[in-house]
Amino acid sequence: MSSYLAIAKELVPNFKLVNEPQLFETVRDQLTIEDTGPWLLILNDADDIDLLVGNQPTKSGEFKIINHIPFVAHGQVLITTRESCLVGKGSLVLPQNGIRVTEMSPDDGLALCERCLPSDLFSETSEARWRDFLELLGGLPLAIVQATSYMREEQLPVEGFISLYQDIELHSELFKTAASSVEEQEKTVLITWEISYKKIAGSMNTGSKSHPAMLLDLLGFLDAQSSTSLRRLSEGQYVFKDSSGPTPIDGLEGFYEQQHNPVDMLKLIYDSKLKKKPSQEIQIAIGPLRNFSMVTSRACWVHPVVHSWIYRRLTIAEQHKYVSWLVDELLKEIAMADVGDQENWDEFVLGVTVRKLVHDELMPFRHALAVKRHAFSDLMKKYIRENHLPVHKFAQLLFQVGRMTASAGKVDKAIQYLQEAITAMKEDANGGDQTLIAEWKLHLAKVRSCRVSPSEATAEARACTTGRQCSSLQATLWLADCLRKEGKFQESLELFHNITEAFSIDKTSSFTRDKETFAAAVGKVYVLAEIGDSESKSEARRIIDDNIAPFLQSVNLYHVLRVLLYPKILLCRIEIADSYYDQTRALKNLMGHEDQYFSEMSLLTGGNPSSWRAQIDDLRKSRKWSLIEVVARKYTSRQFSLKYLVNKRYSLFWKDRTAGQLEAFNSEVDDWCNIYNRLGRAYFELQRFQKAEETHWTAIGMWLSLYPTAITSVGFESNLSNLDRALERQGAIADRKRRALDHCFTHILAPRRLNQVIANMSASR
Secondary structure, eight states: HHHHHHHHHHHHHTTTOHHHHHHHHHHHHHHHHHHGOOEEEEEETTTOOHHHHSSSSOOOTOOOOEEEEEOOOTTEEEEEEEEEGGTTTTTSGGGGGGGOOOOOOHHHHHHHHHHHHHHHHHSSSSHHHOOOOOOOOTHHHHHHHHHHHHHHHTTOOOHHHHHHHHSGHHHHHTSOOGGGGGGGTTTEEEEHHHHHHHHHHHHHSSGOOOOHHHHHHHHHSSSOOOOOOHHHHHHHHHHHHOOSSTTTTTTGGGSSOOOOOHHHHHHIIIIIOOSTTTTHHHHTTTHHHHHHSSSSTOOOOOHHHHHHHHHHHOHHHHHHHHHHHHHHHHHHHHHHHOOOOOTTTTIIIISSSSSOHHHHHHHHHHHHHHHHHHSSSSSHHHHHHTTTTOOHOOOOOOOHHHHHHHTTTOOOHHHHHHHHHHHHTOOOTTOOHHHHHHHHHHHHHHHTTTTOOHHHHHOOOOOOOOTTTTTTTTHHHHHHHHHHHOOOOHHHHHHHHHHHHHOOOOOOOGGGTTTHHHHHHHHHHHHHHHHHHHHHHHHHHHHIIIIIHHHHHHTTTTIIIIIIIIIHHHHHHTTOOSHHHHHHHHHHHHHHHHHHHHHHHHSSSSSSSHHHHHHHHHHHHHTTHHHHHHHHHHHTTTTTOOOHHHHHHHHHHHHHHHTTTHHHHHHHHHHHHHHHHHHHHHHHHHHHHHHHHHHHHHHHHHHHHHHHGGGGGGHHHHHHHHHHHHHHHTTTEEEEEHHHHHIIIIIOHHHHEEEEEEHHHHHOO
């Protein structure tokens, strides 16, 4: 009304206000007159649809702004609103005239920051750091203006603001003061959202809040990303974006689906806690959130400043309720990954201390990390303690987060989470689950073994076998395995033997029921192979041939034991063979398994060099040089001839550059060359220096003729070093070769020279 009065005084000299209807009618009539000239009427913050266009059906005598806006050719109306449903509503705003305002681009945001700050305060920070600042605020113009206003008043550099921002409790201070551009309305970004929230909620009473408001509350506890570029990553790429070196899904990150949106998690809560009728779909419930721009899309991503504001405004009791709901659903989702034929076999049998993350775990892992921060905040722990509330489910979630963090290769962080989970379970108001505590201590000991010496790992394993709750079969297995790794073979063998004696392994059908028995049988075979005398080898052969191998052959071809364990057992069987004939038969069994699992041999280079290289690398870690020699010679016999490979590379280079075939070919060649390098090293350790030299020359020849750009790789450099050592050990007879080798690779085949030679050769062909 005050704005219309100002317009009326501008349009009508000596305007006298009589009543409200006369005021609005005067402005409407004056703007209708063409002589008034072109005009633009701005209706700012028009979020009250009833005031703007009225209720449906129209009430008698109801005041509506739309009745006092003239629609004429010489005038235009601009409406800013969070009510997106206004677009297409009646004839006020046509659908094609609706413009959704999104976050600012980095360049526009940077320009806005420069306008809002003194030049010295702006210029002292790099552009890259300013872009981090803009990403932190999600590109929201009002948030940017308020943040820079705070920085200007406090003479605070951007680093200082980011530091304060990361303390989530300070957000209300950072965005409390209105920026100069909006001081007249005394609006801040937080006040704006609070007004919208109250309209959505209907009632601020927790028990009578609207479903949309409760869904918005829940979003404050889930993962929310500020950068749209991060959302474009797959789930695997996002989880491991900050990992260096190999990951549990190394090379497969891009094959996973796009990230699960927050709405996927919301739907679980909505269906279990809020939904009243089957027909009430969640998209209807989140409609008001989209209309008021509280979420950016149907996927329910929220801006980062909104995200922190959501849960800070809730009471601690409300926070506890929402976190409890989320924990219940997350535990169901995480538990799904442990169901099926492969359940926990890797933990008992494969000898790994941490489990690999599987696809079903990646989505809950990301959200569980966010929920964990709230479930174990100091304020939440105090509330739980003062009200004597159970915490065992929170502890279970923290344990799962720790387990999955270990699977992601972040061992130190995982140890911290697991220790906190055990402490939380012990402090549970209803008494902690002692069985679970014992299991968690065992898992913690296994994870910690990655960071301690074998003797320290054994000591922790012994601690897990003492006491009523801790003395479990799994703990005994772990102790036996630690003793094996420490080299205490007799004590380890005794523990494995006790388990297999108590639980017969004569029938393979019992293995699926008694996993620990099977694990003990496998462990016993490994120890007997390490002892290595004829009697021990004979006993190991009997266990493999009569029990372990028949069982593994009976399981599904793609079962985790068949894929990962069986090759290790077959390699062990080659190692403990009692004759050349027995070893040949064992080698045949290994190759038969490989041919069965990889039903078609590679059409590029022959065999399966990627898998074989991994197996040989494992043997190299154990320094089993004799076994590497036997197996690597058998593997390399499957490689296609060099003449065939040269022609194949030439064909791929000119015909299939865009099909990815050349890249796959190069990768396989690199695997073959590294297998030859390992074989040459084995010959060296076995004092067969001339054979080592020949094998390393073979690797060099393959690299140079088939994958020349790899001469800068670590594998190529390692091969050169091993060749030099083999030549050195041959004495004076090889000195001339060593000098020729040094001259060749220093002065002739340097990378840039080599590339030119290859280009000239290709042109001449």
